[in-house]
Amino acid sequence: xxxxxxxxxxxxxxxxxxxxxxxxxxxxxxxxxxxxxxxxxxxxxxxxxxxxxxxxxxxxxxxxxxxxxxxxxxxxxxxxxxxxxxxxxxxxxxxxxxxxxxxxxxxxxxxxxxxxxxxxxxxxxxxxxxxxxxxxxxxxxxxxxxxxxxxxxxxxxxxxxxxxxxxxxxxxxxxxxxxxxxxxxxxxxxxxxxxxxxxxxxxxxxxxxxxxxxxxxxxxxxxxxxxxxxxxxxxxxxxxxxxxxxxxxxxxxxxxxxxxx
Amino acid sequence: xxxxxxxxxxxxxxxxxxxxxxxxxxxxxxxxxxxxxxxxxxxxxxxxxxxxxxxxxxxxxxxxxxxxxxxxxxxxxxxxxxxxxxxxxxxxxxxxxxxxxxxxxxxxxxxxxxxxxxxxxxxxxxxxxxxxxxxxxxxxxxxxxxxxxxxxxxxxxxxxxxxxxxxxxxxxxxxxxxxxxxxxxxxxxxxxxxxxxxxxxxxxxxxxxxxxxxxxxxxxxxxxxxxxxxxxxxxxxxxxxxxxxxxxxxxxxxxxxxxxxxxxxxxxxxxxxxxxxxxxxxxxxxxxxxxxxxxxxxxxxxxxxxxxxxxxxxxxxxxxxxxxxxxxxxxxxxxxxxxxxxxxxxxxxxxxxxxxxxxxxxxxxxxxxxxxxxxxxxxxxxxxxxxxxxxxxxxxxxxxxxxxxxxxxxxxxxxxxxxxxxxxxxxxx
Numbered sequence: 001x002x003x004x005x006x007x008x009x010x011x012x013x014x015x016x017x018x019x020x021x022x023x024x025x026x027x028x029x030x031x032x033x034x035x036x037x038x039x040x041x042x043x044x045x046x047x048x049x050x051x052x053x054x055x056x057x058x059x060x061x062x063x064x065x066x067x068x069x070x071x072x073x074x075x076x077x078x079x080x081x082x083x084x085x086x087x088x089x090x091x092x093x094x095x096x097x098x099x100x101x102x103x104x105x106x107x108x109x110x111x112x113x114x115x116x117x118x119x120x121x122x123x124x125x126x127x128x129x130x131x132x133x134x135x136x137x138x139x140x141x142x143x144x145x146x147x148x149x150x151x152x153x154x155x156x157x158x159x160x161x162x163x164x165x166x167x168x169x170x171x172x173x174x175x176x177x178x179x180x181x182x183x184x185x186x187x188x189x190x191x192x193x194x195x196x197x198x199x200x201x202x203x204x205x206x207x208x209x210x211x212x213x214x215x216x217x218x219x220x221x222x223x224x225x226x227x228x229x230x231x232x233x234x235x236x237x238x239x240x241x242x243x244x245x246x247x248x249x250x251x252x253x254x255x256x257x258x259x260x261x
Numbered sequence: 262x263x264x265x266x267x268x269x270x271x272x273x274x275x276x277x278x279x280x281x282x283x284x285x286x287x288x289x290x291x292x293x294x295x296x297x298x299x300x301x302x303x304x305x306x307x308x309x310x311x312x313x314x315x316x317x318x319x320x321x322x323x324x325x326x327x328x329x330x331x332x333x334x335x336x337x338x339x340x341x342x343x344x345x346x347x348x349x350x351x352x353x354x355x356x357x358x359x360x361x362x363x364x365x366x367x368x369x370x371x372x373x374x375x376x377x378x379x380x381x382x383x384x385x386x387x388x389x390x391x392x393x394x395x396x397x398x399x400x401x402x403x404x405x406x407x408x409x410x411x412x413x414x415x416x417x418x419x420x421x422x423x424x425x426x427x428x429x430x431x432x433x434x435x436x437x438x439x440x441x442x443x444x445x446x447x448x449x450x451x452x453x454x455x456x457x458x459x460x461x462x463x464x465x466x467x468x469x470x471x472x473x474x475x476x477x478x479x480x481x482x483x484x485x486x487x488x489x490x491x492x493x494x495x496x497x498x499x500x501x502x503x504x505x506x507x508x509x510x511x512x513x514x515x516x517x518x519x520x521x522x523x524x525x526x527x528x529x530x531x532x533x534x535x536x537x538x539x540x541x542x543x544x545x546x547x548x549x550x551x552x553x554x555x556x557x558x559x560x561x562x563x564x565x566x567x568x569x570x571x572x573x574x575x576x577x578x579x580x581x582x583x584x585x586x587x588x589x590x591x592x593x594x595x596x597x598x599x600x601x602x603x604x605x606x607x608x609x610x611x612x613x614x615x616x617x618x619x620x621x622x623x624x625x626x627x628x629x630x631x632x633x634x635x636x637x638x639x640x641x642x643x644x645x646x647x648x649x650x651x652x653x654x655x656x657x658x659x660x661x662x663x664x665x666x667x668x669x670x671x672x673x674x675x676x677x678x679x680x681x682x683x684x685x686x687x688x689x690x
């Protein structure tokens with residue numbers, strides 16, 4: 001099992017943790033991914049194996065019709081397991097999301113119901129934000145689904161960066177035409193990612209900023225996701241983050257999803 | 262000497278004379294006159310009944326299409342259709358004074374009632390079963406004047422706070438009964454996911470598939486809470502009016518009244534809201550004329566034949582009249598007047614027959630449901646009942662057709678009468 005720096009993790013990584021690696025199996029065709037990209041992956045991989053984390057984040061959503069802010073707690077193990085619980089606002093407190101590998105469940109506290117998100121709803125908004133449920137599960141499949149090449153390497157606005165272009169493999173079950181991502185060479189921090197549709201037009205942009213130390217690691221604490229065709233956006237801010245908190249897979253159970261704590 | 266045209270001063274008297282002659286001619290062979298008239302009488306009765314039956318069917322179609330749920334006139338926000346987004350409420354995001362709007366609408370002539378509605382979409386679950394449904398927030402009291410939900414409950418009652426009424430088919434799908442708890446999950450106006458348990462207060466079956474399959478009713482405030490919707494925000498006002506087939510007129514008045522309460526509202530009659538339904542009704546209306554044309558077209562030939570025979574028998578008479586100086590026009594006029602009088606006779610007899618028959622069928626519809634199934638069209642449904650609807654149009658169309666038939670059928674005989682050569686006919690040649 002090889003690991004990617006979190007910068008490869010599509011969007012959802014930024015939801016769950018700031019600085020954890022992406023678990024990925026280099027499937028057939030991985031050879032088409034730039035060898036140097038794999039080197040960078042490998043390098044980070046050694047640092048990041050079996051990572052567990054917990055944290056607190058704030059999500060502010062602005063849409064044409066409404067705005068709201070949520071505070072949530074997040075637990076995760078590697079990239080295959082995560083659990084998110086809403087603390088506020090009161091109307092939604094106790095609501096939860098559990099992700100185990102490719103499955104996503106929602107817990108609705110008032111109705112006391114657990115709903116597995118069906119495939120038809122995977123592209124629906126997660127908690128009303130500009131993230132989709134699909135973003136939660138696709139993060140761990142970047143290496144499998146995309147061929148990654150370094151499309152630019154050098155100076156951009158006075159900083160040494162890499163720019164990766166990820167093109168979906170022919171059979172990959174993905175919705176993007178391609179993804180471009182810029183990474184700062186010095187500390188491997190992501191700066192932005194642009195998602196293109198199949199016609200090659202930008203569909204949404206994710207911007208990372210406010211790099212700071214949380215839980216002893218450098219992470220982008222501020223993430224903005226913005227659809228290309230509107231003024232709407234979702235902003236995720238990390239408030240706390242801790243690593244190596246000793247969670248096991250058992251923790252990510254439907255029972256724990258239901259438990260109100 | 263000649264016809265009325267030459268003696269303008271005597272025109273009225275002369276005219277009356279021609280009518281009298283025509284009337285007497287009809288009385289000469291009463292049996293034939295009766296037979297000829299009965300063809301027209303029968304045609305009239307058939308035409309009135311056919312049109313009455315068509316009207317009855319259309320009335321039921323429109324009734325079911327508008328009285329079940331939609332009402333005859335609806336008010337929405339301008340940008341509500343076609344997406345029907347939950348955010349497009351009347352008066353925009355701030356909403357409006359719902360009470361004032363309802364009062365203004367109900368104050369209009371011809372308005373029976375107005376009901377406010379809030380719509381949402383969501384999942385309805387009971388036990389392990391879940392279906393997607395349309396959630397409709399209503400005021401049960403006002404709703405009774407607009408829709409049939411309340412009058413078509415098969416169990417229980419309309420929902421109060423914290424309660425829900427389900428369509429019959431939906432209740433069956435999720436296996437819910439009155440008193441059971443169902444869980445609703447619905448996207449809310451603030452982007453959150455509304456979710457709450459509700460007690461089933463009633464189950465309705467209005468007979469139109471779409472509603473029984475997928476509608477769930479909640480009290481307006483209860484649904485507003487589930488959907489995080491501020492009070493004063495609704496999606497629709499449904500209005501019922503007295504004259505269903507003349508909803509456009511009422512809609513114009515309602516539109517004006519609504520505009521005084523808030524800008525950006527769109528008021529539409531059912532003919533706009535349900536174009537499919539409007540099309541078939543308009544189509545059926547135009548069919549009235551076709552029905553009348555066919556029935557009287559057939560009658561016209563019989564009548565013409567009988568009158569031709571009658572004029573032929575009177576060739577000598579016409580010859581004498583012509584020889585005495587009567588103009589050809591006047592002779593022809595006698596025959597045309599005969600046709601008109603025959604028509605009036607038939608009309609009288611036809612009305613005497615058709616009116617009681619209509620009343621009888623109206624009071625005692627003939628149930629054909631043993632032979633034919635209910636059919637649906639354009640969001641509405643028609644029961645297989647042989648029934649009629651009273652209308653002025655049916656008899657009027659039939660009467661006009663009858664009059665035209667009388668005149669047209671008399672034209673050829675009249676022409677023949679005009680062409681009678683006096684000398685030849687007097688000489689029996």
